[in-house]
Amino acid sequence: MDAAMSSYTLPGLNISKSNASKSRHKFSTHACELTCRSSSSSSTTGSTFQKLQLDTLAQNRNLVGKTFCSAGAWVHPLSSTESHSHVEEEKVGVLLLNLGGPETLHDVQPFLYNLFADPDIIRLPRLFRFLQRPLAQLISTLRAPKSKEGYASIGGGSPLRKITDEQADALRLALEAKKVAANVYVAMRYWHPFTEEAVQQMKRDKIQKLVVLPLYPQYSISTTGSSIRVLQDLFREDKVLSGLPVAIIQSWYQRGGYVKSMADLIEKELQSFGSPEEVMIFFSAHGVPVTYVRDAGDPYKDQMEDCIYLIMQELKARGINNDHKLAYQSRVGPIQWLKPYTDEVLVDLGKQGVKSLLAVPVSFVSEHIETLEEIDMEYKELALESGIENWGRVPALGCTSTFITDLADAVIEALPSAAAMTTSTTVSESNSSNQDPVGYAIKMLLGSFLAFIILLAFPALKNQSI
Structure with a gap:
């Protein structure tokens, strides 16, 4: 492990946090991959997650602009037969993890x-x-x-399932365009299709190698951590799954493709304002309780701050030097959550005389209740009441072509590190x-x-x- 990395200890996994957010490197690191290792025998149980790797990628992205899921524009010259022929010897699966949402x-x-x-x-x-x-x-x-x-x-x-299914289809096509044939599955944590359903389908399809890709750019115990814990339980209890080679992409907010995709959306939305240079770029991220960070070692806050830094550096490289602010939304109950709170910051910005604001839902890659209702309705109304006159909002990434292409690259990079996942036994x-x-x-x-x-x-x- 690099000396620049310091360890977090969480239930069932070891996580390392890069000091990049402290030193604010002038270059962007890329996908953080946490791989699942086993001992010499696939039947041996022990610690699941032993290593966090920082991938560096100096690869230029050729696709520009954005393509949304509903457009169905993921068309490539490769036929299904041509792309499958390159990986005929093994059946690859990609498991997308997301929160889920009520459909009615x-x-x-x-x-x-x-x-x-x-x-x-x-x-x-x-x-x-x-x-x-x-x-x-x-x-x-x-x-x-x-x-x-x-x-x-x-x-x-919630439209989350529909959008995630569309992202899965777009990712499958993007992988085929890169000569990698893979089945892409959706696993929701709290609603259908549940993780258990997706895992059973993978077993029926006889998947031989798996890449787990959480659709959360930044790692948190409450999102990626919770979904991985469910996978641990399922793999521990299943003889077939316990020997399946698995690679888990732990977080990917540092990837150049993600950063550039976010910058593209922000740059485009700024142009809808009369005076783009005067607009405050307002990043609103989902919050977590302070105790997660302080007591349990959740790296979410550091990763979020580093994420904002990387996006703003990309914008500055394009000559965009707007002021920006990060706040946290969606707190629940009487306990203290990460501050500053989105609703309180909006009121303060209005008092400070900010007139134009562009909201950026930085921790979400799909539209759902917290973007469509909380940001677009509640926070917009509060901002206008507080004196902000011009309001805009960056859409979630959805199936933006550069974003999906970069996810495909992340999957391909992770495949060689796949190894059997074993877990300690608990009741x-x-x-x-x-x-x-x-x-x-x-x-x-x-x-x-x-x-x-x-x-x-x-x-x-x-x-x-x-």
Whole structure:
């Protein structure tokens, strides 16, 4: 491991954080790949994630501009037969990880339950873990009405699955154009198609090598970390999966293709303002609780700050020297989240006399509730009320051609490092409930009562949408 890297220790994985965000290098590093290693025997269990590699890539990108999923413009001269012939000897799979979202208003409450039942979202002390599901049930029930209003305002459900499916198709075609035939699967953490569904389909397709690609540019315990934990559980319990060579791309915000794609979108949207040079570039990222960073070593904050630095350096290289600001949105409950908060910063900018603002959803690559409702409606209204006169918003990357091409490059670069994934054995809550159903039922009843008391003490848990 490079001496410039310092280690984070998280449950089930080792993560290294580059000091690039501290030193602010003048060059861009590229994909951070965390590969899954095994010992000499594929049946040996142990630590899954042992190494974080910083890839450097000095490769120019020829595709420019953007192509959105709905345009269906991913056309290339290669036929399916031509592209498949180059990798006939092995069946490659790419697994895209994403959050998921309710597709109808009826799905909202169970989606919220799945979200809050995740111990990587609400991190309870070990002594109180039995409260996880009762608390999730109560929070999801109380929050569902307001959340339904938000989803109703954007058409009655989340477009995330449709967009992610389109990204999967675009990535498959981009890989074929590079002579790599691969099946691309979508695995959602909290709604269909769940990770378990995607993994079963991979088994049916007899995939022989797998690249896991989270659709989160920056790593966080609550996003990529949570999805990887599910994969660990599935692979540990399956003899076939335990021997499957896997490479996991841990984060990719440093990649030149991603940085340039973001800069392209910002540059284009700036031109819609009367005086582009006077526009404040306002990066709004999804927040995480401060305790994730302070106590659990989550690298998300450092990676986000480094990401903004790289994008602004790219813009400055193009002669764009606008002021910029980073803030965090979507906080939940009474605990402290990463600051500054988006809503508070918008009010402050208005007081400071900022008149033109371009919002950039930097941690999202697909449109969903937090861009279409929270940014486009709530934050826009707040900004205009606070004195900002000209509002704009950069669209999510979606199927922008340079972005998808760079993801394809990341997959190809990761393939040689694939190795069998093994995990340490633990007893899950579901297994313990099967072994002792009476004890589990008692815990659920007691937990429901205690969770109700907690909600009475902290009513803010039910007052915000997601």
